[in-house]
Amino acid sequence: MxxxxxxxxxxxxxxxxxxxxxxxxxxxxxxxxxxxxxxxxxxxxxxxxxxxxxxxxxxxxxxxxxxxxxxxxxxxxxxxxxxxxxxxxxxxxxxxxxxxxxxxxxxxxxxxxxxxxxxxxxxxxxxxxxxxxxxxxxxxxxxxxxxxxxxxxxxxxxxxxxxxxxxxxxxxxxxxxxxxxxxxxxxxxxxxxxxxGGVDKSYYQGTLNWVPLIQARTWRVHMDRISMNSQTIACFSGCEALMDTGASLIQGPRSLVNNTLTLIGATPRGSKHYISCSAVNTLPSIDFTINGINYPLPAQTYTIKDSSGDCYIGIRENPVSESTETWTLGDVFLRQYFSVYDRGNDRIGLAQAV
Known part of the structure; x- marks a missing residue:
């Protein structure tokens, strides 16, 4: 930042x-x-x-x-x-x-x-x-x-x-x-x-899908898989997803992030991976499947334009390694999906943001 x-x-x-x-x-x-x-x-x-x-x-x-x-x-x-x-x-x-x-x-x-x-x-x-x-x-x-x-x-x-x-x-x-x-x-x-104190329905469309927390300790849920073009690319046997409003990007384990960036066709430059801005509209969506429901991220959502006008992918290696496969779903994901945090029932609600 x-x-x-x-x-x-x-x-x-x-x-x-x-x-x-x-x-x-x-x-x-x-x-x-x-x-x-x-x-x-x-x-x-x-x-x-x-x-x-x-x-x-x-x-x-x-x-x-x-x-x-x-x-x-x-x-x-x-x-x-x-x-x-x-x-x-x-x-x-x-x-x-x-x-x-x-x-x-x-x-x-x-x-x-x-x-x-x-x-x-x-x-x-x-x-x-x-x-x-x-x-x-x-x-x-x-x-x-x-x-x-x-x-x-x-x-x-x-x-x-x-x-x-x-x-x-x-x-x-x-x-x-x-x-x-x-x-x-x-x-x-x-x-x-x-x-x-509640949810204003004017900020999302469609159904608010509720996902139970893994434990009533953090805003972390079970994720089924991450896929692209109907092919699983990460989270092959299920994994954990942490909803993080304080993180700018999506973060995951190094090898899986690198594999995803390679499939997208991004090339490393410094700490980021870039793609031609003219190619963004041709890139596939990345689907995050949580509790049996797909949450697709279009390429226009997971690519970010920097100060030079170049486009980089908003996915990076998680700086903190964990014993289980964990993906941090930061603002790149949460801009696309309105998120509700229900302490009374220990669950997270997700819906398409307007």
Whole structure:
């Protein structure tokens, strides 16, 4: 993501220069809160939250793989964080310090800091006394176009301990149903949303297909196979699929990804595999079969145009190897399919996005 931003010569204060108007909609009689997300170059989807009293505003990535909320502290020593908003806990009358430190390692970076509690707002949703992290040192995050991360996975995925924000919202009665959902726009900055407390049917068409989780621990489901032109190309004996709103691309095991890229006819250049843009319309769809239902990704969906106008394939090797064959279905997949995360029934819903 940093490389892409550098290629596009995107300034660090991109979000401040390209402000967007916040809007909140609740469907009549449904208690659904719809919160806007901004699509930044099809790389990441971010939304505004506030922390503290009076509120301090942050741009955060809403992430279904992690379970923690964190933002930078004003005492953060990473030198390149000047472009990020940093939380000043000294200015919040509702802040409470927790005398405990934390360390989080992601696939693309790490951070460490200290813990606190404060009032957190996602639009008109309010979580009182929410535990969150204040980073003091970060690596690999400095140039990313958001301030922090808001995790929406299960409590067992938390590095910070305590109750994650979605569970707090549910426990405090801020949402009527333990459900949230994502609609991710394609190639335009506005229109993306995360909704809490229910599902707005205007964001998808056809049937919402429910898939049970492998375990009520992560947003991970069983996938039957991955195929192209009716021939299985990966996940031959079934595998696992992780729905990840915080990942830009689709990721899988190295050998299977390389085989898929070879079948597509893509050629490596640096860390990406490219295809002639004029050939995109002739490429086959890739079908992901989940719970007996095919979810095809047309080539126009899994190819991405870079800053030079060249087209690369939005599939890459998973940087984290796992004992079982696991595919991460990131934004390349989730732009095509509206996704619902049902904590009450431990299942994921998928439908064709409008």
């Amino acid at each position: 940093r490389k892409t931003r550098s290629e596009k010569k995107m300034p660090n204060n991109f979000l401040k220069e390209h402000a967007y108007s916040l809007y909140l909609t609740s469907s009549p009689g449904s208690n659904i809160t719809t919160h806007p997300l901004r699509n930044i170059q099809d790389m990441v989807y971010v939304g505004n939250i506030t922390i503290g009293t009076p509120p301090q505003e942050f741009q955060v990535a809403f992430d279904t793989v992690s379970a923690d909320l964190w933002v930078p502290s004003i005492f953060c020593i990473s030198p390149t964080l000047a472009s990020h908003v940093m939380f000043n806990h000294l200015r919040s009358s509702t802040f409470r310090l927790i005398t405990k430190t934390f360390n989080i390692v992601y696939g693309s970076g790490r951070m460490q800091g200290f813990l606190g509690r404060d009032t957190v707002r996602i639009g008109d949703l309010v979580s009182i006394d929410q535990r969150f992290g204040l980073s003091l040192e970060l690596s690999e995050f400095e140039e990313l176009p958001f301030d922090g991360v808001l995790g929406l996975s299960y409590p067992n995925m938390s590095f910070l301990g305590g109750i994650p924000i979605f569970d707090n919202l549910k426990n405090q009665g801020a949402i009527s149903e333990p459900v949230f959902a994502f609609y991710l726009s394609k190639s335009k900055p506005d229109g993306s949303v995360v909704m809490f």
